[in-house]
Amino acid sequence: MLSQIRPNPVGMPFRAQVLLITLGLLCGLGFYSGESAAAQGIAQYGKPKYAEGFAHFEYANPNAPKGGTLTLPNPDRRTSFDKFNPFTLRGVTAPGIGALMFESLAVGSADEVSSVYGLIAEDIQVAPDKMSVSFRIRPEAQFSDGSPILASDVKHSFDTLMSKLANPQYRTIYADVKQAVVVSERVIRFDFKTRNSELPLMVGGLPIFSKNWGVKTDGSVTAFDKITFEHPIGSGPYVIESFRAGKSMIYKRNPNYWGNKVNVRVGFYNFDRIVYKLYSDDAVRLEAFKAGEFDALVEYRAKNWAKSYVGPKFNNGTLIKKAFANHNGAGMQGFAMNLRRPIFQDVRVRKALGYALDFQWLNRQLFFDQYGRINSYYTNSDLSANYRGETVPTEAELKLLKPLQAKYPQHVPEAVFGAMPPPPSTEAPSSLRNNLRKARELLAEAGWTYRDGALRNSKGEIFRFEIVEDGPFFMRILSAYVRNLEKLGIKVEIRTSDYALHQKRMDDYDFDMTTIRFPDTQSPGNELYDRFGSAAAKERGSDNVIGVQSPVVDALIDAIVKAETREQLQAATRSLDRVLWNSYFVVPHWYNPTHRIAFRKEMGYPNPPLYYSAESWILSTWWLQEARK
Structure with missing residues (x-):
């Protein structure tokens, strides 16, 4: 993994689903009609690695023995749970629910970029105008209660997740999906509002659950946002065996799981029981x-x-x-500032705070020299603007950036047209003393000067903020960072809480600074609207915890999503990388490949x-x- 921070999918169900499928993107083929040819595997750029009728993914062992029990600890920072529904905003979901109990129409392959293969769907076709995609459901696919998975269940899943009863992230991610249409009992079509080659992938990764989940024996229905400990009627390989609230979660293999012989599941899920202990x-x-x-x-x-x-x-x-x-790719991890707070709205302030982190000292004293420094939002990837070193923008990047600068000059830092600046370093001939001097100069330019024992603005107000974390394990790093900030006259309070309270604060954007980790991806796309899009910044519980609201960032995300070649994707992503990096929203951390x-x-x-x-x-x-x- 990339750092000392564990992934954080709790309360963020779509992100967990995205991680399973964003390794592949979908391209347009012919629209499903009658008996016309269809494909299980399709690629956005070129051809998929695996030919039609392949036996299994190469990284899975088809002869893996089945049986036994796998016992695991907390998969992330949660230490308890209070629901089985991973698709609603409120509460903390039991570990394993999303991965083990819900399948999707299609899944990506983990040994290639930009391909996807049918799972619940036996074939996938995109309309010639790329304004819709159709999936034909396998006749053997069924839910955990033995009922068949039908197109009406897929529509129910989509409509429910797009409603106000589900986590609002879904409405952001699927904003360009017009509707789900039941074509026949086993064919579902998704219509799009715009032409976007990633949308078939996104709807292909939709988690599928039964329309009967929440229906009581007397026929009454529990509202989706009120479903807590009702066992999901899911499409995945496991069902719940037992649990101890907040302590443990035990799953058993569904003996009637329909996917055992589907090629994309051969060699997968080999244990009879899976136990989580918290x-x-x-x-x-x-x-x-x-x-x-x-x-x-x-x-x-x-x-x-x-x-x-x-x-x-x-x-x-x-x-x-x-x-x-x-x-x-290393993704981005770092100390993120909440731009909704006035204190962080000046880019000079944000840049100054980066000079106070002494990575070289941390790596030497605390990390045993195991890490490299993050130098991009796409470190260790060909999507990074630093992929070939500290180079200036290419012609393809300039074609995107120059018009945006002309239209929105305040949102395109001039630095984006130079080489990507490295993160501050204390390696000789530089030093922490020199870095803090640079920070003090930037703060003074922004109106903050040291007097009367603290850094103050013209009104005499002290520069102070709070760093919130969901546990104490990061305290040594935070303490070292705060010591350096205090040398600048900045007053910082560190506040830790349990995971559930911390997650609620993140959902409500009730923080000044916190540690974030944006997951790595080889093919970024629609999830960026939720992570950096202006609309998501105003939506409670979105991934845009930073609060980025920039028409330039929105336009570059559009360019990423609409890219039709890998080269176009690289140019758009590197351009976004330059804008984000030079905006200093995050004090970057470190990574380990x-x-x-x-x-x-x-x-x-x-x-x-x-x-x-x-x-x-x-x-x-x-x-x-x-x-x-």
Whole structure:
């Protein structure tokens, strides 16, 4: 993984779904009609890697033994849960619900970019004008209660998620989808408002649930936003066996799961039971792993990996630690400022705060030199403006940026037309002292000067803000950062809370600064509207926690979504990268191009794919060796 921060999908159901499918994009083929030819796999650029009729994904083991129990700890920062419905805004969802109980019409392949393959759908076709897409549902596809998955269920899922009863992220992401139309019992068509080659992918990744979920035995219906602990009638390979509220969650394999023989699921979901145990903090979780309470643990803290994964069980091979390489883009992680706060609306202030983070000291003293510095919103990817070094914009990038500068000069920093500036460094000949001097100059230009023991504006108001986190494990890093900020006369308070309260504050944008991590992707698209779009900044619970509201950013997201070639996508994404990076919305952190995983020797695993998250890889394609069954 990329840092010490664990992924954070709780309360953000669409993001979890997007991570499963954004590795592939969809292209336009012929519209489904009668008996005309259709394809399971399609690609936005060129041809998909896997030919029609392929047996299984190469990164899955078709001979993986089935059976046994996989026991895992908290997959993220949640330490409890209060609902089974992952699609509503309020509350914290039980771990594993989204991944194990809901399938989608189509899924992406983790060893290629820009392809997608049917799962619930046996074939997919896009209309010649690319203004609609149709999916034909497999006749064997069924829900956990044994009822068939029909086009009416797909429409119900879409309409429900687009309603005000669901998380508002769905309305942002699917804003360009006009409607879902039932063509026949097993054919569903989605009509679009605009021509957007990514929309077929996005609707293909829609999680599908039964229209009977929430229907009581007396025929009355529970409103979707009131569904909490009613067991989902889902389309996935597992069902709920039992749970202890806030403590543990146990799933069992659905013996009638319809997808076992579908090629995109061969070698997947190999355990009979999956158990999640929730621990109060990282230290307790690690000790529980050493004691044999669960089977695998993904580590995000460099110090723990270097110092704590030791002992007799590691020495004798009972427990194994291994760093698995990946080719994921690093995404963006850092201390994000809430632009809704007046104190952060001056770009000079935001830039100054970046000079106070001494990454080189942190890497040396706390991280055991395991990290590289993030230098882009798409670090470690060909989508980064820094991909070939600190180069100036290409002609293709200038073609996008110059008209936008002419129309919105205040939203296009002049720096975007130069080389991407590196993040501040304290490597010689630079130093923390020099960086803080630069920060003080920028703050003075913005009207903040040091007097009477603090940094103050012309009204005498002290520059102060609060950093909020959902746990104490980041305190050493925060303390070092705050010490440097205090040298500038800035007053900072650090406030930690439990996950549920922290998530509510994020949903309400009730914070000054916090740690964010935007997931990596090889093919960005519609999710950017939710992450950086102006409309999302005003929508409670969106991914735009920063509060970016820029017509230039909106226009560049449009260009990304409408790109018809990989080259156009690169130019648009690199242009967006330049604008975001030079706007200094985030104090960038660090990344590691490996996944650090510790596991019991009985665990088996295939060769990892190119692009993957550690938790989902373990959950979906690992298995238990025969010896322990």
